[in-house]
Amino acid sequence: MTPIEIRIPAIGDFENVPVIEVHVSPGQELKRDDPIVTLESDKATMEVPAPEAGTVEAVHVKVGDRVSEGSLILTLAPVRADAEPALPTAALTEAPAPASAPQPSPAAVPKSDLHADVLVLGAGPGGYTAAFRAADLGKKVVLVERFPVLGGVCLNVGCIPSKALLHAAKVIDDAQGMSAHGLVFSRPKIDIDKLRSWKDGVVGKLVGGLAALAKKRKVVVLQGLGKFVSPHEFKVADGGGSEILVSFDTAIIAAGSEAVALPGMPVGDTRIIDSTDALEITDVPKRLLIIGAGIIGLEMATVYHALGSAVTVVEMMDQIIQEADRDIVAPLLKRIEKRYENIYLKTKVVKVEASSAGLVVHFEGGRAPATDTFDKILVAVGRKPNGHSIGADAAGVSVDEHGFIPVNGQMRTNVAHIFAVGDIVGQPMLAHKASHEAKVAAEVATGLKSAFDARVIPSVAYTDPEVAWAGLTEREARAKGVKIGKGVFPWAASGRSLSLGRDDGVTKVLFDAETHRIVGCGVVGINAGELIAEAALAIEMGADAIDIAHTIHPHPTLSETFGMAAEAFEGTITDLYAPKKQTA
Numbered sequence: 001m002t003p004i005e006i007r008i009p010a011i012g013d014f015e016n017v018p019v020i021e022v023h024v025s026p027g028q029e030l031k032r033d034d035p036i037v038t039l040e041s042d043k044a045t046m047e048v049p050a051p052e053a054g055t056v057e058a059v060h061v062k063v064g065d066r067v068s069e070g071s072l073i074l075t076l077a078p079v080r081a082d083a084e085p086a087l088p089t090a091a092l093t094e095a096p097a098p099a100s101a102p103q104p105s106p107a108a109v110p111k112s113d114l115h116a117d118v119l120v121l122g123a124g125p126g127g128y129t130a131a132f133r134a135a136d137l138g139k140k141v142v143l144v145e146r147f148p149v150l151g152g153v154c155l156n157v158g159c160i161p162s163k164a165l166l167h168a169a170k171v172i173d174d175a176q177g178m179s180a181h182g183l184v185f186s187r188p189k190i191d192i193d194k195l196r197s198w199k200d201g202v203v204g205k206l207v208g209g210l211a212a213l214a215k216k217r218k219v220v221v222l223q224g225l226g227k228f229v230s231p232h233e234f235k236v237a238d239g240g241g242s243e244i245l246v247s248f249d250t251a252i253i254a255a256g257s258e259a260v261a262l263p264g265m266p267v268g269d270t271r272i273i274d275s276t277d278a279l280e281i282t283d284v285p286k287r288l289l290i291i292g293a294g295i296i297g298l299e300m301a302t303v304y305h306a307l308g309s310a311v312t313v314v315e316m317m318d319q320i321i322q323e324a325d326r327d328i329v330a331p332l333l334k335r336i337e338k339r340y341e342n343i344y345l346k347t348k349v350v351k352v353e354a355s356s357a358g359l360v361v362h363f364e365g366g367r368a369p370a371t372d373t374f375d376k377i378l379v380a381v382g383r384k385p386n387g388h389s390i391g392a393d394a395a396g397v398s399v400d401e402h403g404f405i406p407v408n409g410q411m412r413t414n415v416a417h418i419f420a421v422g423d424i425v426g427q428p429m430l431a432h433k434a435s436h437e438a439k440v441a442a443e444v445a446t447g448l449k450s451a452f453d454a455r456v457i458p459s460v461a462y463t464d465p466e467v468a469w470a471g472l473t474e475r476e477a478r479a480k481g482v483k484i485g486k487g488v489f490p491w492a493a494s495g496r497s498l499s500l501g502r503d504d505g506v507t508k509v510l511f512d513a514e515t516h517r518i519v520g521c522g523v524v525g526i527n528a529g530e531l532i533a534e535a536a537l538a539i540e541m542g543a544d545a546i547d548i549a550h551t552i553h554p555h556p557t558l559s560e561t562f563g564m565a566a567e568a569f570e571g572t573i574t575d576l577y578a579p580k581k582q583t584a
């Protein structure tokens, strides 16, 4: 039989693309779709699959060679006619997908440069998780991300860099805190450049790891700004004038959110920053105003206060961290009131004027002065979803007036083959919610029977002390008319907390008044963010107060406070004097 020459198929606008891996050698038996070579352009990594089965006669490329559409890469001796059937010639010439994608069905836009079983938009925790899960389930996945690195907000400008800096802050604060107990350190010398590069290194390791994981799974990563152009087509523009059209069978939107800017601020003044700028720690301002006492604002306050800024926090509402119960945030408020320059609640910033001496801020309400002057202002008033900037209309996907995309319990949008996950589908905007939803979407898109049925999504503020909660808060229980009972354990009675030099914590567990099943938990104190996981598990498992109280917690640990709060509810606690009246 005549050997067939296998050439590089249509690969969009790419030319002279380097070969980064050759998967075959002479004599090797190939099945149809087995990878021949992997190409890597500045925008995508793609595999060229065998269009039909056969035995490799000669390989015409090596790693480092550059290839374009039509370049000869392989000579293949086809298998006998009674063996695996070759693809019809029409499919070879008409199907444009260069990579390991299957040939698009005639209904699914045959003029694309690439075809994906599953197209994923956005490479944050929602997007990369969805992409990896779908790839693990055997799908050909194209992942589109506008930035050159994977990881989205969380890894690059959110969860991870903030936690690295918060660790640095904790080391400074812990060292200072020990001076009251006879261990006096000199003031730390802070090398901002080194601190930043350590933080960047932490991020770099994680995003590098993601790139490797994507490659291992043969996920095609396209860098560029993307938008839907039809219910089965997605266009990616690299900003340099070239575009790739990707056709897809199903899509998962994970385009995330961005910081909300406050109107009425001086435009283009670099002294007004958002959380992304704040994480760059270009300097440590003498007087820093943080607008917004939510999780992000207070975490940044923790960092900058430790680095030496005099911090003022202003919040429109009457409580910091609105979503948590007032008693759970009280120990945090008490501590930061002593340490920060000012905390203004029920106060609005109505105007900011830029002057060479600083940013003159006009306040309204609360006990704030009419004006005060700051060196920098961090605006942390929330995040808005990116639903309006992805061409959702062209795909027929509904987006609400805020930019959120409504989804059902299977993460499906109103268009059955298009899913959405993460910040773009609603609150709480948290990475672990995004990744959980992503797995559901990828599994449903692959035909599995999955649904989002988690009972709770825990939240954590990595402040000092940390604040964490899961399930119902007392405020929500009251609003919903749920009858609850509670068990509270103050950390002033925790040996572990005291031995860490701190007595400012509380563990509060809420139980259904009738069934005694746990329905919620709030914790404030060191490592509250680690402790809340046990409460989340207990809620998911439907544990009741006795299950928790009878679970032996190691001593001395902070985790004991969870068991003891359950004992306090049951009236069996011996570490506090609060027994229920009991008959023997």
Ligand SMILES: Cc1cc2nc3c(=O)[nH]c(=O)nc-3n(C[C@H](O)[C@H](O)[C@H](O)COP(=O)(O)OP(=O)(O)OC[C@H]3O[C@@H](n4cnc5c(N)ncnc54)[C@H](O)[C@@H]3O)c2cc1C
Pocket (backbone or CB within 6 Å): 121, 122, 123, 124, 125, 126, 127, 144, 145, 146, 147, 151, 152, 153, 154, 155, 157, 158, 159, 160, 162, 224, 225, 226, 227, 254, 255, 256, 257, 275, 276, 296, 386, 389, 390, 421, 422, 423, 424, 429, 430, 431, 432, 433, 434
């Ligand atoms: C300072 C800060 C600290 C945080 N800390 C925590 C924390 O400790 N714990 C926690 O759980 N959460 C935290 N979060 C929230 C967390 O980062 C988000 O909930 C999470 O990143 C959401 O994931 P996502 O996949 O939905 O979206 P994102 O992470 O926002 O990713 C979306 C991606 O889509 C890309 N994209 C958007 N539109 C397009 C387009 N048209 N074309 C191509 N690409 C596009 C974006 O570039 C982005 O990379 C923090 C956020 C911030 C800002």
